[in-house]
Amino acid sequence: MNNRHLMYRVLALLxxxxxxxxxxxxxxxxxxxxxxxxxxxxxxxxxxxxxxxxPITWAVLDPEKxxxxxxxxxxxxxxxxxxxxxxxxxxxxxxxxxxxGNIPEHLNRFVPRGLKLNxxxxxxxxxxxxxxxxxxxxxxxxxxxxxxxxxxxxQLQNVLSAIFGDFHALAYWSSTAIITFALWFFVxxxxxxxxxxxxxxxxxxxxxxxxxxxxxxxxPFTFKIRFFxxxxxxxxxxxxxxxTWAIRRASNSISVNRFVCNACKDCVxxxxxxxxxxxxGGEVE
Amino acid sequence: MAAGYYRGSLRKAESVHFGLNFPAQxxxxxxxxxxxxxxQGILKKLLQPGVVKIGSHRIKNVGSRSYVVRLELVxxxxxxxxxxxxNQLAWDDATKTLRRPLRPGERFGMGWIFHIPEExxxxxxxYDGGVRVIDAxxxxxxxxxxxxxxxxxxxG
Numbered sequence: 160m161n162n163r164h165l166m167y168r169v170l171a172l173l174x175x176x177x178x179x180x181x182x183x184x185x186x187x188x189x190x191x192x193x194x195x196x197x198x199x200x201x202x203x204x205x206x207x208x209x210x211x212x213x214p215i216t217w218a219v220l221d222p223e224k225x226x227x228x229x230x231x232x233x234x235x236x237x238x239x240x241x242x243x244x245x246x247x248x249x250x251x252x253x254x255x256x257x258x259x260g261n262i263p264e265h266l267n268r269f270v271p272r273g274l275k276l277n278x279x280x281x282x283x284x285x286x287x288x289x290x291x292x293x294x295x296x297x298x299x300x301x302x303x304x305x306x307x308x309x310x311x312x313x314q315l316q317n318v319l320s321a322i323f324g325d326f327h328a329l330a331y332w333s334s335t336a337i338i339t340f341a342l343w344f345f346v347x348x349x350x351x352x353x354x355x356x357x358x359x360x361x362x363x364x365x366x367x368x369x370x371x372x373x374x375x376x377x378x379p380f381t382f383k384i385r386f387f388x389x390x391x392x393x394x395x396x397x398x399x400x401x402x403t404w405a406i407r408r409a410s411n412s413i414s415v416n417r418f419v420c421n422a423c424k425d426c427v428x429x430x431x432x433x434x435x436x437x438x439x440g441g442e443v444e
Numbered sequence: 445m446a447a448g449y450y451r452g453s454l455r456k457a458e459s460v461h462f463g464l465n466f467p468a469q470x471x472x473x474x475x476x477x478x479x480x481x482x483x484q485g486i487l488k489k490l491l492q493p494g495v496v497k498i499g500s501h502r503i504k505n506v507g508s509r510s511y512v513v514r515l516e517l518v519x520x521x522x523x524x525x526x527x528x529x530x531n532q533l534a535w536d537d538a539t540k541t542l543r544r545p546l547r548p549g550e551r552f553g554m555g556w557i558f559h560i561p562e563e564x565x566x567x568x569x570x571y572d573g574g575v576r577v578i579d580a581x582x583x584x585x586x587x588x589x590x591x592x593x594x595x596x597x598x599x600g
Contacts, residue, residue, distance in 0.1 A: 202531040294445050302448030303455065309447055330527055331557045332492045333458045334485030335451050 161428040168255060168423065169265065175256035180316055181205035182323045190234050206316045209234040211241070211364035212295075212306040219296045238364050245368035246375035248382045249437070253358060253365045254423030259315045260358045260365070263344055264402050267354025277352040279404045284359035285418035292366040308335040311343035311357055353402035359419055366418075373417040376442055383437070384415050384422060387444045390434035400429035415442070450485075457483035463502040466511070466577045466587035475589075481560075481570055482595040494565060498591055499529070499555030503577065507586075510545035514580040517556060519573030523564060529555040541580045558593065569594050 178186040181204060188204035202208065214235045217225035229235045241252045253260055267275070298305050307313065314336060320328035332340075347356025358365050375381040397413060398406050405420035406413050427435045460479045479496055505511055520526055528537060532552050534544040542552060556575075564570050571593040577586040 203533060205531075207531070294448070298445060298448035302445050303452030305447045305451055308451045327527065327529070331459075331495050331497050332488070333497075334454055334488040335447075337487045337491060 164424065164428045168261065171255035172258055172261040172265070175258045175261070176319065178256070179206050179209055180258060180319050182320070182325070184208075187234060194232070205320075206312050208232060209237045210306075211238040211312065212310060214238050215363050215367060216296050216299055216304065216306055220299060238367065241364070242367050242371045246371040246381065249372050249376070249384065249420065249422035250365065250368040251422050253362075253368060254421035257365075258319075259311050259343070260355060260362070260421075262315070263348025263357070264354035266349045267351070267402075270349055272352075275350055275352045276346075276356075279352050279398075282404075283416070284404055285416060287360045288362075288366050288369075288419065291361050292363050295363045305335075308333065309339045309361075311339055311362075314340045314343060353404060355402045355404075355421075358421070359403055365421070369418050369420070372420070372422075376417045379440055382422075382439055383417070383442060384420055384424070384426065385436050385438055385440055385442060385444060386413060386415060387434045387436070388412060389444075390432045392432060392434075394431070396429040396431070397426035397435055400425045454483075454485050454488075456480050458485065458488050459497040459499070462498075462500050462589065463504070464500055464575070464577065464587060464589050465504050465506040466513070467507045468587040469506070477589060477591045479591075479593045480596040481565065481593050482597050494560045494562065495557060496560065496593065497529075497555055497557050498593075499553065501553040502551045503554060504551035505546045505548055508548055510547045511586065512541065512543070512545050512580040513586070514539065514541040514578040515554060516540065516576040516578060517573065518576055519571075521564065521571060523561045524571065525559040527557040527559070529557060539580075560593070566595065 177183045181187075184204040184206070187206070187208045191202070191204050191208065214225055214228070215238060217228065217235075218239070225235070241250075244252070255261070295305060317328040342361070343357040347360065348354055372383070376383040391412065393408070393411055395408060398408055400406075401420075402423060402425060403419045403421055405416040405418075406426055407416065422437060424437050427437055456478065457480050460477055462477045477498065479498060481496065484493065484496075503513075503515075505513075517526060528540065530553060532542060532554075534542055536543050546552065558571065560570060569592065571591065573592075574588055574590040576588050578584065579586055
């Protein structure tokens with residue numbers, strides 16, 4: 160992969176940590192400081208303050224609760240702001256900023272191909288992803304909420320806190336936390352082809368953003384990964400480069416699955432003939 | 445759904461959450477919080493059996509005035525280490541006091557991580573105590589919630 164592109168992606172990932180995760184959590188702390196002056200927020204700034212999971216279930220199952228929580232902490236709107244941005248710009252947050260998705264993906268590059276589970280050609284992640292989203296939303300009514308107990312952001316926050324000296328964050332592990340960490344980081348992370356298995360199958364925030372992207376991509380004025388058919392020589396490099404398995408071969412051509420594409424632009428960089436670009440216009444030219 | 449049911453099955457075994465209102469209202473809040481230690485999930489039993497968590501996202505002031513609140517965990521057996529865990533900026537861990545006044549209707553969260561030594565893990569009743577909410581300015585008890593950690597198989 161192009162080193163400059165990779166460097167930009169790693170820098171974006173570090174920016175994501177700085178913005179959302181303690182001990183930095185700059186976005187969270189700046190908002191908290193604004194609100195604290197109004198007596199609203201009195202809690203430590205970490206990734207939980209800008210939760211991307213619970214607000215999705217509240218929005219569907221208990222809109223009044225969502226409104227009440229947002230009035231206390233507007234950062235609960237983050238996931239919906241990201242969804243709207245995805246409509247116009249594609250899910251750039253997932254592809255560039257989200258540390259929970261990017262860290263396993265980048266570490267995955269160091270794992271030998273033979274050790275990785277390869278389902279790229281065998282499985283379309285979209286049905287599983289949206290089945291999970293439906294289950295995630297309905298789970299509080301049908302079994303038990305999985306917003307917090309199976310939260311990979313939470314696990315990453317704990318690990319980052321420990322790395323920066325707060326070992327207390329790793330003091331308690333529940334069974335669900337152990338399962339989440341093992342699946343997110345190892346099985347569906349560094350040991351799956353592309354390193355984005357958790358994102359593909361089990362991230363409700365990513366699924367929501369891609370729903371909006373799927374609709375937005377139909378419109379000519381929105382940004383998206385676009386395919387220029389005449390320039391393609393069917394070499395397949397973009398297919399192999401895509402960490403989310405969004406690009407597939409389709410009879411002397413390729414297709415970009417908007418339900419999983421996170422606009423990381425690895426495919427754009429991998430293509431030697433400029434057949435893919437992140438720009439405004441039609442999906443296929 | 446399966447993940448939700450699995451999580452639900454462990455609700456009273458690894459990490460129990462409760463709500464606690466203060467000042468205590470007559471006839472209300474008399475329930476006991478119980479954690480069934482021997483019903484932990486297999487992964488927990490294998491990897492970190494001696495550490496359980498009890499906590500509340502909602503220790504709420506239902507009174508008509510503000511309180512500066514101190515918390516006390518009573519009757520912790522010798523050998524059991526308890527880590528206090530909160531996201532409150534104004535929490536003073538040395539005095540176990542929330543330094544800012546909690547206004548009527550306001551709430552805060554607190555968790556207690558119990559590190560249970562091996563010799564106590566098989567007892568029918570591992571912990572029988574509770575959390576006391578105290579007005580830090582007057583010393584008056586505002587509420588008390590009994591908490592137990594038991595082995596259901598032996599305690600019946």
